[in-house]
Amino acid sequence: DTAVSQTPKYLVTQMGNDKSIKCEQNLGHDTMYWYKQDSKKFLKIMFSYNNKELIINETVPNRFSPKSPDKAHLNLHINSLELGDSAVYFCASSPSEGGGIYEQYFGPGTRLTVT
């Protein structure tokens, strides 16, 4: 069973298009994240959700709109795609009960290429 899954795995599209990436976790976690990994492999947080509510938005352009229909899903919609959006996008999840420090579980990533 895949703990954190993302679809699609690869996404090739043209500038100006709108696309979505889906993420689902079956771990029962209530916190989910989107990270972006650029061409130099640098990883940076984009968004964090807890129980379907946005808790962190790291100065991401408003062309990026996350949506969490329930705590097992966190989707990422991107409007008006730009060349600079080309990257690998990782979804992750973690529990949060008791205020403990938990590791995050990552999905396999979605490689977005904007041409």
Added chain:
Amino acid sequence: AQSVAQPEDQVNVAEGNPLTVKCTYSVSGNPYLFWYVQYPNRGLQFLLKYITGDNLVKGSYGFEAEFNKSQTSFHLKKPSALVSDSALYFCAVSRTSGNTPLVFGKGTRLSVIA
């Protein structure tokens, strides 16, 4: 602001030799430190974490890390490297207590040569 630094872009080691991947951190407050590994075209896999307690933390696949408060370091180690350990390794720090996003270092590519 929390940050981690991985001073080496690349580490090469012969199979069977010990390996060390370096990480230093800068945090305000208690450091919550993590190591992750990324194999080609894969997501990140958790190796180990330091929250509190023993300075030597043991993790997956025979890896361990030593927390050194005076040197603000959290180096990843393994006594005997395997070719299959070749991957990209990330050190990360959690900003505060609770489940806040991780701040990652730039990664260190480990190559284990047979």
